[in-house]
Amino acid sequence: MLPDTQYLFDADSADPAPLRETFRYLLEHRADANIAFMTHLGDVTEHGTAEEIGLAARTFRSLDGRMPYSVLAGNHDVNSSTDDQRGDSAYLDAFGPARYAGMPTFLGASPDGYNSAHLLSAAGRQWLVLALDWRISDGGLAWAQRILDEHPRVPAVLTTHDLAFADDAGRASLSDNGRRLWDRLINDNDQIFLTLNGHFWPPGRTVLTNAAGHDVHVHITNYQDRYYGGAAMIRLYTFDLARNVIDVETFSPWFLSHAPAARTPLEAETVELTGPADRFSLAVDFDARFAAFDPPALPAPIPAARLVDRHTVGYWRFDGDGQSVADGAVVRDLSGKGNHLTVRRLATSGPDMLTLSADHHPAQPAHASVRFDGGKSPDRGALLATAPHAALNGMTFEDGYTFEVFLKLPDPFVGDHAWMGIFSWEGRSGDAGKSSGWSPLECTCSLNLSPERFLQYVVYPADRDADPTSWSHALPVGRWMHVAVVNDGRHTVVWVDKSPIVRNPSQRSHGIATLGRPFVLGATSFDLQYGQGFYGWLGDVRITDRALPARRFLA
Numbered sequence: 001m002l003p004d005t006q007y008l009f010d011a012d013s014a015d016p017a018p019l020r021e022t023f024r025y026l027l028e029h030r031a032d033a034n035i036a037f038m039t040h041l042g043d044v045t046e047h048g049t050a051e052e053i054g055l056a057a058r059t060f061r062s063l064d065g066r067m068p069y070s071v072l073a074g075n076h077d078v079n080s081s082t083d084d085q086r087g088d089s090a091y092l093d094a095f096g097p098a099r100y101a102g103m104p105t106f107l108g109a110s111p112d113g114y115n116s117a118h119l120l121s122a123a124g125r126q127w128l129v130l131a132l133d134w135r136i137s138d139g140g141l142a143w144a145q146r147i148l149d150e151h152p153r154v155p156a157v158l159t160t161h162d163l164a165f166a167d168d169a170g171r172a173s174l175s176d177n178g179r180r181l182w183d184r185l186i187n188d189n190d191q192i193f194l195t196l197n198g199h200f201w202p203p204g205r206t207v208l209t210n211a212a213g214h215d216v217h218v219h220i221t222n223y224q225d226r227y228y229g230g231a232a233m234i235r236l237y238t239f240d241l242a243r244n245v246i247d248v249e250t251f252s253p254w255f256l257s258h259a260p261a262a263r264t265p266l267e268a269e270t271v272e273l274t275g276p277a278d279r280f281s282l283a284v285d286f287d288a289r290f291a292a293f294d295p296p297a298l299p300a301p302i303p304a305a306r307l308v309d310r311h312t313v314g315y316w317r318f319d320g321d322g323q324s325v326a327d328g329a330v331v332r333d334l335s336g337k338g339n340h341l342t343v344r345r346l347a348t349s350g351p352d353m354l355t356l357s358a359d360h361h362p363a364q365p366a367h368a369s370v371r372f373d374g375g376k377s378p379d380r381g382a383l384l385a386t387a388p389h390a391a392l393n394g395m396t397f398e399d400g401y402t403f404e405v406f407l408k409l410p411d412p413f414v415g416d417h418a419w420m421g422i423f424s425w426e427g428r429s430g431d432a433g434k435s436s437g438w439s440p441l442e443c444t445c446s447l448n449l450s451p452e453r454f455l456q457y458v459v460y461p462a463d464r465d466a467d468p469t470s471w472s473h474a475l476p477v478g479r480w481m482h483v484a485v486v487n488d489g490r491h492t493v494v495w496v497d498k499s500p501i502v503r504n505p506s507q508r509s510h511g512i513a514t515l516g517r518p519f520v521l522g523a524t525s526f527d528l529q530y531g532q533g534f535y536g537w538l539g540d541v542r543i544t545d546r547a548l549p550a551r552r553f554l555a
Contacts, residue, residue, distance in 0.1 A: 006045055251271060341384035420449050455471070
């Protein structure tokens, strides 16, 4: 984003060199920085004369055919007493619709030519940019509304010259023109989530709430008051949909191009702006913010038959929403191997200790889960266990294994749930001849949660007295995760969301020293007794008797 460059195009004191260097920088870094679009916020020139406009237009040629962009008229580019119905101008001749016609992002312009719309693809989705004249007419507003109506599922960034101003603390407020734009266009169009304008200084920002109850980020950016008229300083908006943030940074490519030792004191002072109004991150849950007009398309449920093969030894999934799951209820093993799970509550736990839920991981094959409400003081919970003689109980997995589970921890995460079990095999490690671990009374295989919310996977291998243990990072709350424990017959690797964790032991791990006792979901035993149960949601669970590559995981 490029704000007011007017002091670089000011009659006979013009100097386009900073802007040329800014454009060179953008083109050089377009691929590695994934720069999708450049937008100018108006006041390209100081007086809007044919000479100033012509020099600016020639400077912009370096972008033509190499990077899509938009430009809009500021009050210094046109007769400031007019709106977009002013007719012909030197600005329109140079920066009218004909300039953008060959760009793949150009969507169209208003009949007067002073307002334009641009549709770009980035980060796996489409984005709309509206570039509006500094004084848009009622007809221009109607045109902008039609553009939004024709693209009802596309999030929009509105750019114009005059919308908000800021105080010295960087707190932005709507200008009179900005209030008109808010009332007539922005407030009732939930697609508009970000506005950018120049004109005023200092820079600043605010967050307004639209008619749908959603945030609209309002930013004013202008550096013409700074050394060298701002030196064509740019502001990069980096949209990170994985982290749900927009990272913003402000710097001058022209000053950066000068060797540090050769920079003048004012160049060194202005090369990069790092104050809170110029360098910051916006937290934006993109899916949630856009859901009202562009609900995410969830994958359809996948039939269980497509997810099992001869190596699948257990696959359990749930169906329902809100119903309590009674003691004795059976969750069938969809692998066809007969390893069904039966529900049992712990201690004096009530009916709400285990309930079905429609909540699920977006990529989970089945669209439901089961909610556990286990805890301590007093111990309470519920578990699902195989029958006493189920084949799974005695499997030793000497050719490897993959255990997969979808899980979510509550937000807020209330109470003490240290060392709660996610899944386990009953049995005492001492009974398997193991003495090297924490206690001979702990079970021989379990996935648990530490007090810091680290996953702990501990296993006693079939062929040696050892307990190689994996430890994850702290798991987030309020978010679904896919966890996979993969053993290739030699070593174990724990994965969270298809990402291997760091603390996987190099110690060899071959098979599991099971003792013919039940496999359990929702708890881990000690000395064959259960205390607390799991606290959170569990979705699909699958056990495979070989190591699966990440591309074959359920997620």
